[in-house]
Amino acid sequence: MPRQFAYYPGCVAEFSSKELNATTKALAPLLDIELLPMPQATCCGAGDVAQAKPNLYLTLNVRILSEAESMGVDILTICNVCTLNLRRANKMVKEDSRVLEAVNEELVKAGARPYQGTIEVTHLLWFLATEEGLSLLEARGPRGLNGLKVAPYYGCQLLRPSSVMGFEDPDRPQSLERLITALGGEVSDYEGKTRCCGFPIILAREEVALKESHVALAGARDAGAQVMVTPCPLCHLAMDAYQRKTEQLMGEEYAMPVLHLPQLIGLALGLPTKTMEFKRHLVPVDEVLSIVGA
Amino acid sequence: MPATTFRIFRYQPDSSETESYHQDFQLEHGEKTTLLDAILRIQNEQDGTVAVRYSCRSAICGSCACKANGKTVLACMMQVEHVKTDSGQEIVQVDPIGNFTPIKDLVVDMTPFWDKFKAVKPFLIPDGPAPEKERLVPKAAMEKIAKESKCILCAACYSECNSLAADPEFVGPAAFAWGYRFAADERDGQRKNRAKLYSGEHGVWDCTRCMFCNERCPKGVDPRDAIEKLGSIAFQEKVTSDKGARHAKAFLISLRTGGKLNEILIAPYTDPIGAPFNAPLALRMAQKGKLPKSPLTHRVKDRDQVKKLIKNVKETI
Numbered sequence: 001m002p003r004q005f006a007y008y009p010g011c012v013a014e015f016s017s018k019e020l021n022a023t024t025k026a027l028a029p030l031l032d033i034e035l036l037p038m039p040q041a042t043c044c045g046a047g048d049v050a051q052a053k054p055n056l057y058l059t060l061n062v063r064i065l066s067e068a069e070s071m072g073v074d075i076l077t078i079c080n081v082c083t084l085n086l087r088r089a090n091k092m093v094k095e096d097s098r099v100l101e102a103v104n105e106e107l108v109k110a111g112a113r114p115y116q117g118t119i120e121v122t123h124l125l126w127f128l129a130t131e132e133g134l135s136l137l138e139a140r141g142p143r144g145l146n147g148l149k150v151a152p153y154y155g156c157q158l159l160r161p162s163s164v165m166g167f168e169d170p171d172r173p174q175s176l177e178r179l180i181t182a183l184g185g186e187v188s189d190y191e192g193k194t195r196c197c198g199f200p201i202i203l204a205r206e207e208v209a210l211k212e213s214h215v216a217l218a219g220a221r222d223a224g225a226q227v228m229v230t231p232c233p234l235c236h237l238a239m240d241a242y243q244r245k246t247e248q249l250m251g252e253e254y255a256m257p258v259l260h261l262p263q264l265i266g267l268a269l270g271l272p273t274k275t276m277e278f279k280r281h282l283v284p285v286d287e288v289l290s291i292v293g294a
Numbered sequence: 295m296p297a298t299t300f301r302i303f304r305y306q307p308d309s310s311e312t313e314s315y316h317q318d319f320q321l322e323h324g325e326k327t328t329l330l331d332a333i334l335r336i337q338n339e340q341d342g343t344v345a346v347r348y349s350c351r352s353a354i355c356g357s358c359a360c361k362a363n364g365k366t367v368l369a370c371m372m373q374v375e376h377v378k379t380d381s382g383q384e385i386v387q388v389d390p391i392g393n394f395t396p397i398k399d400l401v402v403d404m405t406p407f408w409d410k411f412k413a414v415k416p417f418l419i420p421d422g423p424a425p426e427k428e429r430l431v432p433k434a435a436m437e438k439i440a441k442e443s444k445c446i447l448c449a450a451c452y453s454e455c456n457s458l459a460a461d462p463e464f465v466g467p468a469a470f471a472w473g474y475r476f477a478a479d480e481r482d483g484q485r486k487n488r489a490k491l492y493s494g495e496h497g498v499w500d501c502t503r504c505m506f507c508n509e510r511c512p513k514g515v516d517p518r519d520a521i522e523k524l525g526s527i528a529f530q531e532k533v534t535s536d537k538g539a540r541h542a543k544a545f546l547i548s549l550r551t552g553g554k555l556n557e558i559l560i561a562p563y564t565d566p567i568g569a570p571f572n573a574p575l576a577l578r579m580a581q582k583g584k585l586p587k588s589p590l591t592h593r594v595k596d597r598d599q600v601k602k603l604i605k606n607v608k609e610t611i
Contacts, residue, residue, distance in 0.1 A: 195456055
């Protein structure tokens with residue numbers, strides 16, 4: 001019996017970065033996971049709605065949690081920002097029954113199901129970086145990454161604030177490293193792996209954002225990485241789609257292919273490259289594919 | 295008794311050695327010795343020229359923030375043994391806080407910090423003449439600003455702020471925590487003016503949400519949350535012309551019209567003037583299928599519920 005999750009891919013993975021959604025869906029059966037759709041689920045607000053209308057942010061996110069609760073399963077995400085927004089809302093209502101009551105009153109008034117506070121929200125990385133997840137990968141007998149030098153890039157919101165996220169030490173995270181090693185890759189360690197990609201402000205403050213992503217891109221390059229991997233599609237857009245702009249601004253060359261986490265796992269497990277839609281990346285990944293023999 | 299090697303950042307521009315370097319000191323210390331006590335003992339017993347800023351030794355004055363094995367802490371609040379366990383390292387490297395210019399060893403130039411602090415007008419500016427007696431404030435009203443009132447201006451939040459690292463002019467977390475503390479104080483009469491003051495270039499919409507400030511604050515102020523609440527005040531006061539506020543508005547429009555993000559809308563709505571200059575990137579993204587072919591909104595099931603929530607839910611900050 002596969003482990004069931006209410007699947008919340010988030011807007012970016014559903015639209016701009018469809019390759020992430022497609023790869024996750026293709027990977028799920030190999031990992032004995034069943035991803036159940038959430039047809040009512042809205043955007044989490046990406047931190048923007050929280051900064052404009054915090055009560056609305058909370059209510060909309062609790063509505064998403066409530067849909068999963070009606071399905072009787074926990075939520076699985078593939079985006080740092082969605083994970084933080086959903087977990088934060090969950091924490092706020094679970095810790096204060098008055099807040100939950102007020103939110104439920106609004107939900108009921110709008111014809112939505114009230115939430116009882118029984119759902120957990122986890123990210124695919126967290127699920128796989130546990131013993132259970134790693135043994136699922138091992139059971140698949142990974143073809144492996146052939147010593148591919150991989151720079152783990154966490155970004156911010158899967159680590160901080162640790163009072164909301166809490167899966168691992170936000171200053172010394174090891175989940176990506178554990179996966180890279182288990183899949184036969186070599187970890188290229190560097191300081192910028194927990195710093196911000198700048199994506200949340202890339203449209204409003206492009207130069208500031210690109211200077212931020214530079215720190216991680218330059219760090220990964222200098223550590224000798226052949227590829228960067230990230231658990232977040234927003235980080236992926238900043239690092240992949242905007243990479244050339246960052247190179248132009250900083251006067252540097254990174255030439256750093258960037259993989260979504262499920263793509264790295266897919267490569268190791270032998271998913272067909274066509275399924276993982278690498279052609280949608282702006283920085284070509286051909287060399288990576290040739291190293292792992294895909 | 296534990297013994298530890300302290301690798302201390304040295305910078306003595308007035309001496310013959312004008313470049314910075316790290317110097318090792320060995321010290322035997324108690325199990326519960328704080329990092330500040332260890333540094334002061336090194337100063338007293340081994341090298342009187344080691345410079346460190348401190349005062350209260352009790353996590354109240356906010357003077358002794360520094361980096362211990364890369365992580366910003368109050369030196370008086372952190373035990374040496376805790377630094378070692380926390381970082382998994384036997385040597386304790388002590389550096390000045392980040393995003394500031396060192397003056398001497400662990401002492402940095404705080405001038406930009408105080409300038410930004412002053413710029414947010416961190417004091418009450420009531421409307422109208424002063425009352426005859428004190429202004430009474432209900433407890434609930436003060437609870438709204440209780441967290442932010444705990445800020446001790448130690449600058450731990452600035453030390454690892456990623457926006458500040460990329461934009462030294464960013465006003466920054468502590469100053470905005472104070473800004474919120476007064477903007478949301480019901481005795482203050484400058485709510486709208488404050489919203490305008492905090493919403494410009496280098497203002498609240500510059501925050502990249504790296505969450506380092508919430509993670510590092512030794513007093514639980516959660517400055518990022520204060521920045522978020524200042525955004526909400528700006529929306530309530532209809533101060534929404536900044537590109538960052540327009541970005542948030544694009545999310546609200548997306549939610550109202552379909553429920554999910556409308557990627558066609560978001561870039562031109564956020565920055566109608568600048569977006570055309572990004573056409574080359576947009577074209578490359580379109581060629582890779584990263585932009586939608588159809589301008590139709592993405593509609594979730596039961597979106598009438600979402601519309602009702604957007605209409606009904608009131609903001610309370």
